[in-house]
Amino acid sequence: MxxxxxxxxxxxxxxxxxxxxxxxxxxxxxxxxxxxxxxxxxxxxxxxxxxxxxxxxxxxxxxxxxxxxxxxxxxxxxxxNRQRGALGAEINVDYLAVGVVDALGELRGHKVLERRPGGLDVVFGDLQELARAVAGEAKAAGIELLGGGLAVPGLVDPTRKLVLTAPNLGWQDAALERHLEALLPDSPLGVVLSNEANSAALAELWYGHGSSFGDYLYVSGEVGVGGGLIFESQLFAGPRGHAGEIGHVVVQPDGLKCGCGGRGCLETVAGQDAVFSAAGIQGATTADRMAALMHALRTGAPDAVRAVERAGHFLGIALVSAARMVNVSAVILGGHFAGLQNWIRPSLRQSLETYAPGLVPPDGVAFSELGQTAALRGAAGSRLREAFASPADLLN
Known part of the structure; x- marks a missing residue:
């Protein structure tokens, strides 16, 4: 030594x-x-x-x-150098997304493929095609990709490159090492694995509302509901890396069975499918159903209005429980919660005030402006920051 x-x-x-x-x-x-x-x-x-x-x-x-x-x-x-960047990718229940974030934090390419989940080989076959297309466009624009990050909606072990459980994808103990290597085979830093909500929470810190809060809970609204905790501008993932799972906070003890095996989780009343079902919305794709829901809300359809108000009510209960437990007074809402903000905000605010007056004030609630890019931005941004923290690794 x-x-x-x-x-x-x-x-x-x-x-x-x-x-x-x-x-x-x-x-x-x-x-x-x-x-x-x-x-x-x-x-x-x-x-x-x-x-x-x-x-x-x-x-x-x-x-x-x-x-x-x-x-x-x-x-x-x-x-x-804005001609250096990282690939960000996301696997979600009903879509795959890939993008490139440059060293300045700008999104320099983005592709989305709507689909329902399937086996690992099928999903990664489609994801690799997207990654090749986006990486090819980046190369044509003179951008060198240093590495990448993949975000998934489930509990992950980044060190072992393992998805421990992702109920909404139907994955359990899914080994991803060879799939991650195939996404960006020639990059100097490789591709790392992360939780979707944690990556989105970091994206808000670096590129969104998070810098104005410092401490906050990020909540992602998709088919599932995920969460990420930021304390003192750092991600807090807990001792085993799984903190922030607000989607599985019980808000309705006698409620519906959840994909996690529990009952009455926030996800069962505020996840996308739960809202669509309560509103009586049908459609071939999530985009179709979301468009139909938005139309129903704009025209004041009672079932749609009630479904979103109900989601806001139970979301408020979950936020109060989480905020009291971890002592934060700010939240950022992404995914469909951001898209529905005009209709969900009143019931959410009323719920917050009913169950914990003043704990999360009105100016402590923000709605994400990153849209469907938050998770992949955070996944790519994390890889870039690793390069920034140890630039000598790029010379090895």
Whole structure:
């Protein structure tokens, strides 16, 4: 084991300093080497050497000139290279989605395929086709993909690349290692696995409403209902990585049986299928049914209005229980909850005030603006942040 000051220790310090310099460039676009040295306390010579390495990784590029002050020669501005990015993918109950997020956080491509779940080989066959198409478009646009992330609606073990259980997909102990490798086979960092709601919660932090809260509960509304917890701008997944499963908070003890095996879960009254069923909405695809529901709501159809009000009522009960347990006062609602916000907001607000006055104030409730891209944005963004935290890995 190397002693302090030995080669191993020097390499560790250099890796840390690379991340420090890259963080400075992220925070202050077009910053110069001299400005980085002043803000980080590193010597100008060290910064110059570290910037050379970052330029070699491709994460950073020089952009024009910026003057370091009134005296001295101009310095080159440094920015993140938007021609580097990550692939984000999502498997959900009724659709597959793939997109590319660049180093600046911009979505640079997005494709969705509506479908119902099936076996692993069938699902990943379709997902690989989508990934190839999106990756091909990225390559044509000059974007190099460093790695990727896949989000699924279930309990996952990212280390073992295993979906422990995904009731709405019908998956149990599903091993995904070979499927993840096939999604982006030539990327330097590979593809990682994550929970859909956790990824969406992080996407809100980086690209949505989350930065204004810091601490919040994110709730995703799909066929299932998922949740992700953010504390002090960090994801809190709990000791086994499964915290935030608000969709399986019991809100109606004598209610319907849930796919998780329990009874009366929030998902059974506020999930997409539950709302469609209560509203008497039918259709060939989820998009068809959502369009029919929206039309029914706009025309004031009583069954549709009652179904959404009922969902808002029980959603409020679940949010109160969760907010009291984890001591948060802000929530962000995504998926169909965001699409239905004009109709679900009144009953939700009334429920929150009835069961816990002031706990979650009106300005503590936000509706996502990321649409169907939240989970894949978060999955891709997590991979990019891993690269930012350890840029030297791109040179291995």
């Amino acid at each position: 190397p002693a302090d000051g030995g080669p191993g220790r020097v390499q560790d310090v250099r890796r840390q300093n690379l991340a420090v310099v890259l963080d400075s460039i992220q925070r202050t676009p077009r910053t110069t080497r001299a400005e980085i040295a002043a803000s980080t306390g590193l010597t100008k010579a060290s910064v110059s050497s570290l910037v050379t390495v970052l330029l070699d990784t491709g994460l950073v590029e020089e952009a024009g000139v910026a003057r370091d002050g009134e005296r001295g020669r101009p310095g080159s501005g440094l920015v993140l």
